[in-house]
Amino acid sequence: MRLYDFPNAPNPRRVRVVAAEKGIDLEYVTIDMTKRQHKTPEFLRKNPSGKIPVLELADGTCIGESIAICRYLEAIEPTPNLFGEDALEIAQIEMAHRQIELELMSQIGTSWVNGPIVAKAGLVEPIEAAKQRSDGLTKAFYRRMDKELSERDYIAGNRYSIADITAAIAIDFAGALVSLKPDVELSNLWAWHARVAGRPGYANA
Numbered sequence: 001m002r003l004y005d006f007p008n009a010p011n012p013r014r015v016r017v018v019a020a021e022k023g024i025d026l027e028y029v030t031i032d033m034t035k036r037q038h039k040t041p042e043f044l045r046k047n048p049s050g051k052i053p054v055l056e057l058a059d060g061t062c063i064g065e066s067i068a069i070c071r072y073l074e075a076i077e078p079t080p081n082l083f084g085e086d087a088l089e090i091a092q093i094e095m096a097h098r099q100i101e102l103e104l105m106s107q108i109g110t111s112w113v114n115g116p117i118v119a120k121a122g123l124v125e126p127i128e129a130a131k132q133r134s135d136g137l138t139k140a141f142y143r144r145m146d147k148e149l150s151e152r153d154y155i156a157g158n159r160y161s162i163a164d165i166t167a168a169i170a171i172d173f174a175g176a177l178v179s180l181k182p183d184v185e186l187s188n189l190w191a192w193h194a195r196v197a198g199r200p201g202y203a204n205a
């Protein structure tokens, strides 16, 4: 299986981490986003959204959307389980993960799109007010995480799941490229981050 990927992009990284956790070997093909290779007619045939990641199977079937790909990997290699084992746990992980995607990752994405790096590339006219708002919502979500992580070791309960993978990758991206590193005083958040970052599957992907 081939993964269309780009090194600093957070969404393909989610797939790389899930594959590493499960010991699944993928062939990585770099799509250079700085050269707009994700918008070529050839790539748009693989994913009409013009976004990475895309997983291409041996018969040429293409799957877009990082979580659709991660769910495919979970179905072909169920161990370790990352999306929940029983009805309640599946629902709890889904709830926590949806909130991380919609209330944290998407806010970081808004700050990124309206920030200086994208503006310099001349792709989007930045809206400063949108950035101010999403910066504030991101920082408020960090404080919420810090409070919740004082009561449990992982985002969705007491074990590692896809919610931790998405949250840690979003935070790494926010710190490295969006000037939204969580404050050092958020000690529960940082202790959780160290637990996640210390996993070989996370660190090496």
Ligand SMILES: N[C@@H](CCC(=O)N[C@@H](CS)C(=O)NCC(=O)O)C(=O)O
Pocket: 009, 010, 011, 012, 038, 050, 051, 052, 053, 064, 065, 066, 067
């Ligand atoms: N919901 C999609 C989002 C994919 C996405 O936004 N990928 C970024 C890279 S991290 C991208 O390709 N951006 C290019 C664009 O939006 O034009 C997923 O989870 O795969």
